[in-house]
Amino acid sequence: MVGLGGTIAMTANASGAVEPRLSAQDLIDAVPGLLGLDVELEARTVRNRPGASLTFGDLHELAEVLAEEFAAGATGAVVTQGTDTIEETSYLLGLLHAGEQPVVVTGAMRNPTLAGADGPANLLAAVTVAASPDARGLGCVVVFSDEIHAAARVRKSHTMSTGTFVSPDGGPLGYLVEGRARIINRPARGFTLPAGSRTGAEARVALYTATLGDDGGLLPSIIDQVDGLVIAGFGVGHVPESWVGHLETAARRIPVVLTSRTGAGSVATRTYGFPGSEQDLLSRGLIPAGFLSPYKARVLLRLLLSTGLGQDELRAAFVTAGALGIYPMGVC
Structure with missing residues (x-):
């Protein structure tokens, strides 16, 4: 699990407003249900920024971290971040990842100081999907409110609703049902960047x-x-x-x-x-x-x-x- 920050990792500052402060390990420790999964989970905090402040450079660095972990034997990955840019960052990660291991992006709409914060449930669902054999070959997906969305389809549709993420073209790939990932809509694997083709040049x-x-x-x-x-x-x-x-x-x-x-x-x-x-x-x-x-x-x-x-x-x-x-x- 790799943390990038966002609402899911925010706590109140001196003025009462929230800002990203929690580490990836902090997020894991706040979800007791993770202990019931047959998963060995490693936490890394790569950034702690609002989703709006993430850059292409941040995502390329994250992609390199994921590639190293997969080469070392990781069978899946969860990325936590701010929801403002999830529809773009998840798609970018999918373009850079051609392996069979699922990359699952999630976050929260309600920060941890609020009643009914959705971060813990989303994190538990995301880890469940990343560990599921049925998720292999899906590339990068977004898991939110017990729905599994393809990165190439998903979009943020509401400023505050916990059900903000939707896939207008084709619908979700599946759902979390009784603690299991159920894939009911498996599209053909989409385009990924040809291996070794990135030159490092930055285009505007x-x-x-x-x-x-x-x-x-x-x-x-x-x-x-x-x-x-x-x-x-x-x-x-x-x-x-x-x-x-x-x-x-x-x-x-x-x-x-x-x-x-x-x-x-x-x-x-x-x-x-x-x-x-x-x-x-x-x-x-x-x-x-x-x-x-x-x-x-x-x-x-x-x-x-x-x-x-x-x-x-x-x-x-x-x-x-x-x-x-x-x-x-x-x-x-």
Whole structure:
């Protein structure tokens, strides 16, 4: 079990507000039910930060820690962290982990000072899933409120509810039932970063969301400062007509990925044909992200750019990761 901080690890400071202070071992010690599991549990605290302050560097370091532990014989891992960024961090960890061992990410919505704090129950459930043979091969999952979600699907849907994590496209992979992990929805293993392909180069990737009345005038200044761009379009992947020229120019220089801001469903590829529609944008060089949310598409694009892959390989990766399956698969 690796602790990164977050609400699950928070206690009150002198003013009464909470901040992350508890170690991974502190969290384990607060859950007596863990003693009833046939699990040898090792605790490590890698960071103690709010979820909003985690960085790509933190996650790459965590991935290296997990790889070392798996090489030493660990059969699964649990990561505790703040919920603000779980839908992104869990996806990043899944992209970097190609092994059979489950990586389970969890946290809490109610800090330990509150009545009904959910951290202990979530931690017990997460360890149960990580130790389950049925979870092998699932990659990285998020376990919350006795539900098991694929990292590629999960999103945070509510600011305060303990049931905040949902998977709009496909639903949970399974549930905790009477202390056991029950997997009822096992998808094909998703895309993982090719082994040994990371160069260490850091890419800057922007996310720009379509909104009513935005003429796109800010796009040129953003495009000039980034190595990649993700567009969160309206509906199935539409933008205002005034954006089209800017995005076509951008796509000649950098990868521009088209997603939807709606929160569920795939971008279209061959339905609408007006200027600014998905067909129009794809014909101008944009890359469709399929079912990937804008946040996950940004994580994937940043990792892919760090490998130095070409445009054809980038497209092939998004075909696989976004479950498109309508273009040649290429090398990925």
